[in-house]
Amino acid sequence: MFIALVVAAVGSLGTPLITRVATTFQVSLDSAQWTLTITLLSGAVATPVLGRLGAGAHRRTTILATLAVVVAGSALTVLPLPFAWLLAGRAAQGVGLGLTALMMSVARDHLPEARSGATIALVSVVSIIGSGVGYPLAGLLAEIGGVRAAYGLGLLVTTVALLAAWRSMPAAPADRSGHVDVVSALVLACGLFLVLFLASQTNLWRHHLGVAMVLAAVAVLLLCVWTFSELRSKTPLVDVRAVRHPAVAGANIAMFVGGIGMYLLLTLITRYAQTPHSAGYGFGLTTFVAGLVLIPFSVLGFTAGKLTPRVRKRIDGPLLLAGSAVVVGGGFVLFAAARSNLAELFVAMGVLGLGVGSFSAAMPGVILAVTPKSETSSAMSFNYVVRSVGYSLGSAIGGLVLAGGTSPGRLFPNDSAFTTAALVGVAAMAVTTLTSLALARRRSRATAVPAQSSAQSSD
Known part of the structure; x- marks a missing residue:
């Protein structure tokens, strides 16, 4: 830890x-x-x-x-x-x-x-x-x-x-193979580099759209080539077949879209807090004081993480993901509706921490429930990559929305641009909630079929 x-x-x-x-x-x-x-x-x-x-x-x-x-x-x-x-x-x-x-x-x-x-x-x-x-x-x-x-x-x-x-x-158990396919690793590295580079360079999308589209196509091609090679490999970098399992795939989709929303709200709140009063809004906080706004996020996030394993004994993992996504969506609603004083930002950040903490604590259990022990690090590494890409896109989307809401000749975005970005975040968390609910429904069906079969055999 x-x-x-x-x-x-x-x-x-x-x-x-x-x-x-x-x-x-x-x-x-x-x-x-x-x-x-x-x-x-x-x-x-x-x-x-x-x-x-x-x-x-x-x-x-x-x-x-x-x-x-x-x-x-x-x-x-x-x-x-x-x-x-x-x-x-x-x-x-x-x-x-x-x-x-x-x-x-x-x-x-x-x-x-x-x-x-x-x-x-x-x-x-x-x-x-x-x-x-x-x-x-x-x-x-x-x-x-x-x-x-x-x-x-x-x-x-x-x-x-x-x-x-x-x-x-x-030391790890000695009966495991840690072989790395170097060529596959390089192809994945190039594909991920392009994805995260494009996510971070908002100016490229605004001023050189054609170049950005070409690079995006190259990134997709590289990742497709990598996926094909992983399916054929006897020692894949990531067990793509396991990733295709409905529970793992659904969890990673929820992590990707949810990551976009979570990092978007984190970016919006910290940026809003540091915007000077001359912009007509904001609080002009210094770097240190703005960092204190993250304290509710950390405290409530850790608290939620501690409580989530106990809650999981009563509530299934995918349902916890859905509930956590709803909580993060509530943080977006709070930020969109009330940000006139610093206390409201602290509340929104606390709600975000509560949702992110429970979401993050529930995610490994959903994936590892269908993952062999020997593939723990590989499965969770893939989930981390998905999370990183989601976070990067969340930051990029926030930058694009705020840039689009900046009037010509102004340095800072209009206040309404923050509301628009918050609504985008609400949509992202709605998709995350629906994905998690679909995963929960599929899981309940999967557990119901064996129960019915055992009941019929006993009859």
Whole structure:
């Protein structure tokens, strides 16, 4: 849980520091944005590879080597080096985001079944609310000691995580294969790179639509080629056949669409809080104070994650996903209807945390219920990639809607643009709810058929 929290918090360090990076290194805001984008990119690309390596007997070595890369990247962000080295360091830090699925695999292999489910749920939760921990701390350190001090936090906690893993991480069962098809990994990496690149570059869609469409077609082609090769491979990077299982496919669709909505609301609230009063709305909060808005998100998210395994004993996983999506949709409604004072933003952020926490805690159980133990890290790695793409698209959609609602000659969007973006989020969570309900209905039918068969045989 500590490792999942650390890599999530370090991955989020780029968000509150973008403006300061631009001024410190004298680069444009678009260039500074890459300190966040490149972390997401490297994380999404590394995740399936680490998931396959972690499914083999060399899981401990994989975890320690990955954390060593993250520590080295963290050192690059602290050293007084040019901007390009900062990006390299952030890319190395992003590799650590793939460790979350491996932590779930460790829990499933080495904890009693009664404890492993709750632990996996919490690992999933802390991997999301970690941003709520890193954001305010990074903002405070940046105001006190500048960008290097904020990134120093990442170096400290990743070093502690490496030492903790070295002392306590157990070895995986020896009867597993962790072979990685390098060609397949490269094809997937290129496809994901294009998808996340297009999701992050909103200006490309606005000013060079033709180029964006061509790149999107290439991305789809690469991912189709990768899927075909995985189906033919004896040692696939991701077990695509398992992903096609209705429960797994439905859960990943819900994660993708839900991820779009969840990250969209997180983006809208933090951006609204930092918008200066001169725009006619907003609160003009500093980076640190804006980070405090995330505290209700983290606290209620963690609380929901702790309670969800108990609730799952009474309510089926897909129904929990649907209920969580409704809660997040309620957060969008609150933000759209009431944001005239800071307390209302805190309430909306708390509702978002409640929904995201329960959604994240319920998701692993839905997938792992039909996944063999040996494929835990691979299955959850794929789910993480889906989540990353959803988050990136949520951020991109928010940027496009707000850009479309910005009047010519104005720096900030009109207030109504935030309402429009919130309504888009409501639609996304409605789709997530319907998908989860369809999954729950199919699951109830699947359990009803064996029960009827056993009843008839007894007669």
